[in-house]
Amino acid sequence: MALKHPTPMLDELEKGSWPSFVSDVKRMAAKGNRMCEDWLGLMEMSYRDKEGHWKHGGIVGVLGYGGGIIGRYCDRPDLFPNVAHFHTVRVNQPASKYYSTKVLRQICELWDARGSGLTNMHGSTGDIVLLGTTTDQLEPLFYELTHELNMDLGGSGSNMRTPESCLGMSRCEWSCINTQDIIYDLTQEFQDALHRPMFPYKFKFKASGCPMDCVAAIARSDCSIIGTWRDEIRIDQEAVKAYVGNELVPHGGAGGREKRSFDIKSEVIDLCPTGCMEYDGKLKIYNEDCTRCMHCIRVMPRALKPGLDKGATILVGAKAPILDGAQMSSVVIPFIKMESPYTEFKGFVEKVWDWWMEEGKNRERLGETIQRLSLREFLKAVELEPDPRMVNTPRFNPYIFYDPAQVPGGWEHDGAAFRQRHQA
Amino acid sequence: MALKHPTPMLDELEKGSWPSFVSDVKRMAAKGNRMCEDWLGLMEMSYRDKEGHWKHGGIVGVLGYGGGIIGRYCDRPDLFPNVAHFHTVRVNQPASKYYSTKVLRQICELWDARGSGLTNMHGSTGDIVLLGTTTDQLEPLFYELTHELNMDLGGSGSNMRTPESCLGMSRCEWSCINTQDIIYDLTQEFQDALHRPMFPYKFKFKASGCPMDCVAAIARSDCSIIGTWRDEIRIDQEAVKAYVGNELVPHGGAGGREKRSFDIKSEVIDLCPTGCMEYDGKLKIYNEDCTRCMHCIRVMPRALKPGLDKGATILVGAKAPILDGAQMSSVVIPFIKMESPYTEFKGFVEKVWDWWMEEGKNRERLGETIQRLSLREFLKAVELEPDPRMVNTPRFNPYIFYDPAQVPGGWEHDGAAFRQRHQA
Amino acid sequence: MAFDPNNLMKDRITDIGPPKYDTYFPPIIKENFGKWNYHEILEPGVLVHVADSGAEVYSVRIGTARLISTDYIKEVCDLADKYCGGYLRWTTRNNIEFLVSEKAKLQPLITDLRSRGNWFPIGGTGASITNIVHTQGWAHCHTPAIDASGVVKAVMDDLYEYFGSHKLPAQVRIALACCLNMCGAVHCSDIAILGVHRKPPFVENERVQNVCEIPLVVAACPTAAIKPKKVGEMKSIEINNNRCMFCGNCYTMCPALPLADGEGDGIALWVGGKVSNVKSTPMFSKLAVPYIPNEPPRWPTTVKSVRKIVEAYAEGGRRYERIGEWINRIGWERFFEKTGLAFQHEHIDDYRLAMTTWRTTTQFKF
Amino acid sequence: MAFDPNNLMKDRITDIGPPKYDTYFPPIIKENFGKWNYHEILEPGVLVHVADSGAEVYSVRIGTARLISTDYIKEVCDLADKYCGGYLRWTTRNNIEFLVSEKAKLQPLITDLRSRGNWFPIGGTGASITNIVHTQGWAHCHTPAIDASGVVKAVMDDLYEYFGSHKLPAQVRIALACCLNMCGAVHCSDIAILGVHRKPPFVENERVQNVCEIPLVVAACPTAAIKPKKVGEMKSIEINNNRCMFCGNCYTMCPALPLADGEGDGIALWVGGKVSNVKSTPMFSKLAVPYIPNEPPRWPTTVKSVRKIVEAYAEGGRRYERIGEWINRIGWERFFEKTGLAFQHEHIDDYRLAMTTWRTTTQFKF
Ligand code: SRM
Ligand code: SRM
Numbered sequence A, B: 001m002a003l004k005h006p007t008p009m010l011d012e013l014e015k016g017s018w019p020s021f022v023s024d025v026k027r028m029a030a031k032g033n034r035m036c037e038d039w040l041g042l043m044e045m046s047y048r049d050k051e052g053h054w055k056h057g058g059i060v061g062v063l064g065y066g067g068g069i070i071g072r073y074c075d076r077p078d079l080f081p082n083v084a085h086f087h088t089v090r091v092n093q094p095a096s097k098y099y100s101t102k103v104l105r106q107i108c109e110l111w112d113a114r115g116s117g118l119t120n121m122h123g124s125t126g127d128i129v130l131l132g133t134t135t136d137q138l139e140p141l142f143y144e145l146t147h148e149l150n151m152d153l154g155g156s157g158s159n160m161r162t163p164e165s166c167l168g169m170s171r172c173e174w175s176c177i178n179t180q181d182i183i184y185d186l187t188q189e190f191q192d193a194l195h196r197p198m199f200p201y202k203f204k205f206k207a208s209g210c211p212m213d214c215v216a217a218i219a220r221s222d223c224s225i226i227g228t229w230r231d232e233i234r235i236d237q238e239a240v241k242a243y244v245g246n247e248l249v250p251h252g253g254a255g256g257r258e259k260r261s262f263d264i265k266s267e268v269i270d271l272c273p274t275g276c277m278e279y280d281g282k283l284k285i286y287n288e289d290c291t292r293c294m295h296c297i298r299v300m301p302r303a304l305k306p307g308l309d310k311g312a313t314i315l316v317g318a319k320a321p322i323l324d325g326a327q328m329s330s331v332v333i334p335f336i337k338m339e340s341p342y343t344e345f346k347g348f349v350e351k352v353w354d355w356w357m358e359e360g361k362n363r364e365r366l367g368e369t370i371q372r373l374s375l376r377e378f379l380k381a382v383e384l385e386p387d388p389r390m391v392n393t394p395r396f397n398p399y400i401f402y403d404p405a406q407v408p409g410g411w412e413h414d415g416a417a418f419r420q421r422h423q424a
Numbered sequence C, D: 001m002a003f004d005p006n007n008l009m010k011d012r013i014t015d016i017g018p019p020k021y022d023t024y025f026p027p028i029i030k031e032n033f034g035k036w037n038y039h040e041i042l043e044p045g046v047l048v049h050v051a052d053s054g055a056e057v058y059s060v061r062i063g064t065a066r067l068i069s070t071d072y073i074k075e076v077c078d079l080a081d082k083y084c085g086g087y088l089r090w091t092t093r094n095n096i097e098f099l100v101s102e103k104a105k106l107q108p109l110i111t112d113l114r115s116r117g118n119w120f121p122i123g124g125t126g127a128s129i130t131n132i133v134h135t136q137g138w139a140h141c142h143t144p145a146i147d148a149s150g151v152v153k154a155v156m157d158d159l160y161e162y163f164g165s166h167k168l169p170a171q172v173r174i175a176l177a178c179c180l181n182m183c184g185a186v187h188c189s190d191i192a193i194l195g196v197h198r199k200p201p202f203v204e205n206e207r208v209q210n211v212c213e214i215p216l217v218v219a220a221c222p223t224a225a226i227k228p229k230k231v232g233e234m235k236s237i238e239i240n241n242n243r244c245m246f247c248g249n250c251y252t253m254c255p256a257l258p259l260a261d262g263e264g265d266g267i268a269l270w271v272g273g274k275v276s277n278v279k280s281t282p283m284f285s286k287l288a289v290p291y292i293p294n295e296p297p298r299w300p301t302t303v304k305s306v307r308k309i310v311e312a313y314a315e316g317g318r319r320y321e322r323i324g325e326w327i328n329r330i331g332w333e334r335f336f337e338k339t340g341l342a343f344q345h346e347h348i349d350d351y352r353l354a355m356t357t358w359r360t361t362t363q364f365k366f
């Protein structure tokens, strides 16, 4: 049956092997979902104009919260009245996104009743993103969310943002920390910071269970928690032989399962970035030189496992380009034990925030504040000792700000005495 | 016999196996050289005070030249009258510093008569540095220098500085260009720029015959000329076998000549940065992947030689830290033939200088001007096409200054039409 | 008791946060939490994880559009009820994982998924091209230079063969962001598709003083291209176009500075980034193609350019070598040759750290 | 005709430049120019270069103080006359090379050189520590924080064993600069000895307006720490000490801003730079020791610290591995352990490119 707005361009996106959001939304519209109908029309117009048709969102939200809702209005309400208001609701996902069909159906029910029925599962930060509703729906929606689903809103604005983690111990043999519990605990502990803007700008936590960093923490979080170990890689020599003997499929089949002869030298030993492995029928790892890149482990998962003295490396400052160029997180705590209730780590976080709230400019991410005021100032503020593990290389410019406290007489000269020794 | 000033501290520097400048200068003083005598006293005082005792040099020089002399006055003429004035004369060395004893003796004679008798052989830029004379001696010294020694002053100030090269073809089998002739030719061609300040700041040329860069051109010259080749490394397979058979001493003996068994795999093949070599009784080099680092050549000099299609890579912008941090030179011409009279290269230099004189700020080195105005502006000005060989990596920040000429309508928007499509 | 519009504070619940992470764990995950021993990929998109106890969980991963409706979610729930005891999860790249604990149900699930047209493609594991992390585009944001979902659909249609196979040297992570804010965090992706503006904002002087805080706008410009300016009686701002690199940050702060333009906007492609610490350390993505025009509905030039990169890599990359590692080995001069992409002025960095990207050595390939 | 003080223009000669490079070539060099076939190092400091013709030239390299007198040069000339047909050269690192074309004269020359006390040490070739490139220091400059020749003498006395031997993994290039101007271009040396000031300049207000151009002084400061300021009636400047990193550039421009201070000044040590393009590309030197007090006449702490670095490298470096390559292989965490040097706040860059030096990976060694 014909929809309100013809969508010849969008229809092109129904072709092809990949799932089509157009087919999906048209199905909704066909059922009589007015918002979906107008949304399709608006999208079609954007495709024609090659320009978006959404305006800046005003401040919309629920009582007592400073975040969680993204206001959004279209710039052609005359043509598309049903999406004149089209706010986003960010719902805080359960860490690493396991759901029962029951709770998912409840969410659908809620959203069919109070919104467009369109979602993002999930947003880039991790939230359940409910796309498109009107201001009057926000309070009832929030009421039902909290009362019936035991769920809460996620973050937006200059708040702590919804933290997220990789699935960690729930289904991964490599996880060195309980990523999900860490994220859950932090989210609960810092609810106030999540819902009420108190920072210079947004602040994101992400936790990966090991250096594979499956939640991209090092690229996408102001505070990156990445599992690691500081003892020895566990080796099952028999299994190593089995790989060499082609009895086990290398790389857990990630490179295909076709039978091929596995060459431990060229595929593992020679690719070890530190060259700290030897194989002569027996595998030897010089763990003191290992940087825990996990290449050997991922290629021979049945033979090698991370060590047992596990914890996390803490890095800070990752962000997208705005304002001063993208940054990845940098190591500030090479190793820290991460056991509930994470007291030591939370103490660190409090110090970081105190300093950033004190020193940070408006819309300045933590990484940018550190750039502006120096890693040295940051380390002093959070009471961490400098460590070569924090840098790839010591400075190579000679512009050292020596501490006057360590200079005899500090910054002062005895000018008169100087001119006694040196005539002008 | 006792000198005018006791030098207990300096005397400590007469001990030890390395040549002692103190013994040398004391010998001069002992002969009755008054300047050396007072210089020793002044030095001793500096050692006591841990502070130098020289003042800024005023403008001193010879008629018609804006450089070549560094004025210098001591700040205790009351105590050391014979070094009250102690100017430096920079004499332009013959490229790569070959001398006859005859000309050296002439220089000594001249300097004994008209200066302190102290020299630096040579200054860091390359000049013969004659340390310490008085203003009244400058003109006669210059007269004798030009008339009797056929020599001229070197550079100082915001001039072209005295160019220098490695010894190149004169005694090195690896030289891909005639470094000495290039330096001699440039020095002659640009005499005016060498003697008369016309630049925003100093400008240095250095030429090395090959990527070993024995004159440190890439670190120390605004324009670095480094020999290279673009065809194939010449291989003498017999000689390769001889190395493998330990008949030839590897690395030309640079690592010692003790008999040891040479392992071509670990010492050459595995150390090739591009991994473009193979050895199986015969040496194979995949030259298309070779980056001409010369490691293999320097380890087996009898077996391997640079190719025959020789020329130079031109890099620009090296400098010490002042003002904005040290820079190395960057590739701007990956390959250029360098044959007398070097017309193409000189054309490039003229364009570089025109742009730099036009755009450069006072005391801004070429490398800093390029930093400030971008490599792109530089390349446009000197009419060079962008080439991936000019960068280690393309940009990773998204802040691209797109050229309006390539944008429909340039920088203009049709605001009215925009607001037709989009209500505010 | 139900919601009372006239008394919002009535038994209001706030700050409860998300459900605990294990609330919706399937039993097999709960029982073997932290006790997994190893995993294997049985076929593209199908993983088995084996616990110390010997217990096995099969994960079937399917690609999704991410922009999905409640109807779609309900259909997924039906499948999970039928084969997975009513549980499922989403991955960090917007794929769905059906977790099967009864081996008997694995093949039926796969067959069922395959039987439903193009809704549930299976793959995204191992040395494949998994789902494209992306953003809102024209679907919901106000600053995009391009659409997100449509570009992703067109590119994934074209790369479909790589989603359901393991024939690449290593995994390839593609991300898309519709403006320089980079919500997709594309800055560390093997291949990044980025929406770019190319015209400076135009200033709606009549609106500025009413809708913008001028000091914040001035401060928002990374290149200090914006100065306050009085236009007649109106307080407004002035933009030095020569300094503008079209980041749109001022527009984020001030709706009276639109910079979107159908003809000027388009796509820049980036390559060679990575996040994992495996072998090499994390890397930023670098510029591959400075500009491709916006070509809705299927962005053919973008699709072709991405394929060029993927195919050159598929041919030249060595096992375990990510795109960025491949490029580091062969060199950028070779990358542009092998992909047939042109090296232009735009590739040469001219922002803050530019000098660190120049070639300060004679080492390069002719 | 002789020089006439009253008529400088009289047959004045200018702009003739240096003598042509081959003017003083010994015959063997002239004859075989561009026709050299290979070289070998016969023993430390003694090279033979063999031409296609089979002709051989022996080069005997000796270390010099660089700060040398005419007497010394004359003595060198005597030697060159006796053994080298009246020719010699200096290297780019201030060593002298005696070029012997008659093999018979080689050994006698060597014996003669050895017989003359400490004036003519033979060495500086191959995997050795050759002469230290250095600068003026207290001998002749106005901005030094340390002496040059004295420090060089003390360090070379201590490292003498490495000058006349080939027992290091590769060559080690040491350079010294007495202030941040770095005339020694120490910024790319295996080991760099740098004179540093640690107090901001003090402003002699009475003198500034007479001896300095205030705008130039203000512009000279890399960190914009200097502002013009009126002191009573005097035009002067003001320095924000917090922003000063003691580069001395303002003092170069203005003698009324002295910053030298006997107690505050001293030495910083740098490591891991290189210039050659062999194997690895050229590298900057990085900070090893932020500060060592000035200790004339023999700078014992500096001497000891340099030795620590050399010995750790001699022990841990692999054949052909420069200091910087050795450090890159073992990592900085190991470098500080093995040398026993302390890692401090000063090591962490906080200047313009600081963020590019931070550790953005979980890869490091415990
Ligand atoms: C919805 C989402 C994209 C998506 O489709 O998934 C999103 C959407 C917006 N982001 Fe984002 N960002 C989203 C994840 C990100 C990420 C990725 C991440 O969190 O891992 C980043 C990069 C990482 C980072 O934080 O740096 C990101 C970096 C930005 C930036 C640049 C911030 C910076 O410091 O560089 C802005 C600009 C701003 O804050 O004004 C921004 C701003 C925005 C705004 C609010 C537009 C604006 O300027 O006001 C977008 C609202 C669109 C809309 O109307 O729905 N968004 N944004 C993501 C949040 C969903 C969720 O909560 O799960
Ligand atoms: C004599 C010499 C050092 C030596 O003992 O060998 C020297 C001595 C001076 N240099 Fe230099 N520079 C000398 C080679 C260098 C080099 C090395 C080179 O040329 O390869 C450099 C580093 C490379 C470079 O050019 O960047 C160098 C970088 C500087 C700088 C920093 C320039 C910069 O852009 O960073 C200054 C500061 C300035 O120009 O005001 C400087 C300034 C000076 C002044 C003129 C001091 C001043 O501020 O006025 C020194 C005069 C000392 C004196 O009274 O004798 N000198 N200067 C070298 C010249 C001798 C010769 O002509 O052969």
Ligand code: SRM
Binding pocket: A096, A165, A166, A167, A168, A171, A172, A173, A174, A212, A213, A214, A215, A216, A254, A298, C039, C041, C047, C090, C091, C092, C093, C094, C095, C124, C125, C126, C127, C130, C131, C133, C170, C171, C173, C188, C189, C190, C273, C274, C275, C276, C277, C278, C320, C322
């Ligand atoms: C399910 C998921 C975690 C989650 O919490 O959702 C996951 C799961 C696994 N990852 Fe991952 N990774 C997941 C996102 C990531 C990401 C994040 C991203 O792409 O945004 C990364 C970093 C990407 C990057 O480096 O740019 C990531 C880098 C890895 C790596 C490193 C591969 C490499 O060559 O660099 C491995 C090891 C391997 O596969 O060899 C790995 C290995 C694994 C293993 C084998 C871990 C295990 O033992 O179970 C899991 C199955 C891998 C597979 O699919 O072949 N996982 N993995 C994510 C699936 C995303 C998807 O739907 O496609």
Ligand code: SRM
Binding pocket: B096, B165, B166, B167, B168, B171, B172, B173, B174, B212, B213, B214, B215, B216, B254, B298, D039, D041, D047, D090, D091, D092, D093, D094, D095, D124, D125, D126, D127, D130, D131, D133, D170, D171, D173, D188, D189, D190, D273, D274, D275, D276, D277, D278, D320, D322
């Ligand atoms: C004489 C001299 C050139 C000149 O015009 O004066 C020279 C001469 C030779 N150099 Fe050099 N180099 C000379 C300064 C340099 C410099 C410049 C510097 O140190 O300031 C460098 C770059 C230093 C750096 O990389 O930091 C330099 C880096 C090399 C290399 C690269 C070594 C490496 O491992 O990086 C080689 C090849 C080798 O020795 O393996 C080399 C090789 C050579 C050869 C073997 C070339 C040849 O075939 O004759 C010459 C004898 C080497 C030897 O002494 O063992 N030459 N050589 C310079 C002697 C300086 C001295 O008195 O000690």
Ligand code: SF4
Binding pocket: A166, A167, A168, A169, A172, A173, A174, A175, A176, A208, A209, A210, A211, A212, A213, A214, A215
């Ligand atoms: S980051 Fe490590 S622990 Fe987490 S899912 Fe990936 S591989 Fe497993």
Ligand code: SF4
Binding pocket: A271, A272, A273, A274, A275, A276, A277, A285, A289, A290, A291, A292, A293, A294, A295, A296, A297, C279
């Ligand atoms: S984890 Fe990485 S560094 Fe450590 S041994 Fe394995 S491959 Fe080498």
Ligand code: SF4
Binding pocket: B166, B167, B168, B169, B172, B173, B174, B175, B176, B208, B209, B210, B211, B212, B213, B214, B215
């Ligand atoms: S730079 Fe090359 S050509 Fe010049 S001396 Fe050194 S090795 Fe020989």
Ligand code: SF4
Binding pocket: B271, B272, B273, B274, B275, B276, B277, B285, B289, B290, B291, B292, B293, B294, B295, B296, B297, D279
């Ligand atoms: S010159 Fe260097 S890159 Fe070329 S083959 Fe030899 S070692 Fe390899």
Ligand code: SF4
Binding pocket: C135, C136, C137, C141, C142, C143, C144, C145, C177, C178, C179, C180, C181, C182, C183, C184
């Ligand atoms: S990337 Fe830009 S356009 Fe896309 S969602 Fe984020 S802010 Fe909006």
Ligand code: SF4
Binding pocket: C200, C201, C220, C221, C222, C223, C224, C225, C226, C239, C243, C244, C245, C246, C247, C248, C249, C250, C251, C259
């Ligand atoms: S778009 Fe960016 S660069 Fe241009 S004016 Fe606005 S903020 Fe400045």
Ligand code: SF4
Binding pocket: D135, D136, D137, D141, D142, D143, D144, D145, D177, D178, D179, D180, D181, D182, D183, D184
């Ligand atoms: S380094 Fe500094 S002090 Fe030493 S000579 Fe050069 S300018 Fe003078």
Ligand code: SF4
Binding pocket: D200, D201, D220, D221, D222, D223, D224, D225, D226, D239, D243, D244, D245, D246, D247, D248, D249, D250, D251, D259
């Ligand atoms: S010493 Fe350097 S940093 Fe300090 S005020 Fe002078 S110029 Fe500025």
